[in-house]
Amino acid sequence: xNVPIIRPILKEDNKQIASLIRNVLLEFGVPKEGTAYxxxxxxxxxxxxxxxxxxxxxxxxxxKIIGGGGISQxxxxxxxxxxxxxxxxxxxxxxxxxxxxxxxxxxxxAKEFGFKKCYLETMPYMKVAQKLxxxxxxxxxxxxxxxxGHFSCPVHMLIDL
Numbered sequence: 001x002n003v004p005i006i007r008p009i010l011k012e013d014n015k016q017i018a019s020l021i022r023n024v025l026l027e028f029g030v031p032k033e034g035t036a037y038x039x040x041x042x043x044x045x046x047x048x049x050x051x052x053x054x055x056x057x058x059x060x061x062x063x064k065i066i067g068g069g070g071i072s073q074x075x076x077x078x079x080x081x082x083x084x085x086x087x088x089x090x091x092x093x094x095x096x097x098x099x100x101x102x103x104x105x106x107x108x109x110a111k112e113f114g115f116k117k118c119y120l121e122t123m124p125y126m127k128v129a130q131k132l133x134x135x136x137x138x139x140x141x142x143x144x145x146x147x148x149g150h151f152s153c154p155v156h157m158l159i160d161l
Contacts, residue, residue: 004061004098006105009068011046013058016065018042024088030123034152036086045086048072053113056086057105059098066093069102071110074119077146082115087129099132107136111161118161119145121153133157 009017025037032038041048049056049070056070069087084106089099110118121144122129138157145156 002062004059004066004093004096006057006059006098006101009046009049009056009058009070013065014044014046017045017056017058017068020065020068020090021086021088024090027091028123028126031152035150036088039086039149042086053082053115055106055109057102059089059093059102061093066090067098067102069106071106071113071115071118073115074146075148080114080116081145082110082113082118083146083148084118084120094128099129100136103132103136107159107161115161118159120157121148121150122155122157123153124155126155130155130157133159 021042022037025035030037036042045056049072051072054070054072057068058065059067067089070085071082072085074081074083087102107118120133120138136159138159141156141158143156
């Protein structure tokens with residue numbers, strides 16, 4: 001068995017990571033509208049993150065993508081704030097410390113890119129993810145920041161970098 005590797009997304013990963021994200025969202029019963037499921041960039045993730053101060057990472061094991069996560073400037077926000085985006089894992093990638101590694105890598109890159117804060121949106125019932133975020137220093141905030149289009153995600157969190 002190979003050890004999972006975390007690497008930047010490649011163009012040829014687009015189809016597999018889009019499918020993974022949609023499947024995980026369906027698994028958790030997340031609405032298709034107002035969430036990452038409906039994002040226009042979901043099928044072209046490589047291009048969406050091929051920008052300065054943006055990066056998306058893939059977790060690959062045995063030549064199969066089992067998770068991903070990234071950071072980018074928070075949409076429609078005039079401040080030095082990035083957003084933790086599209087961090088999802090297949091069941092076989094969970095409870096192995098990969099979420100913690102991915103989060104640490106994304107936050108490290110956010111600092112390297114010069115962001116001062118990192119924002120995220122999630123669902124109320126994604127308790128395991130929220131526990132990880134809180135343990136990493138995120139705190140709950142009362143309202144959304146920017147306008148990500150994810151109006152179905154009512155939980156908002158922020159961390160000072």
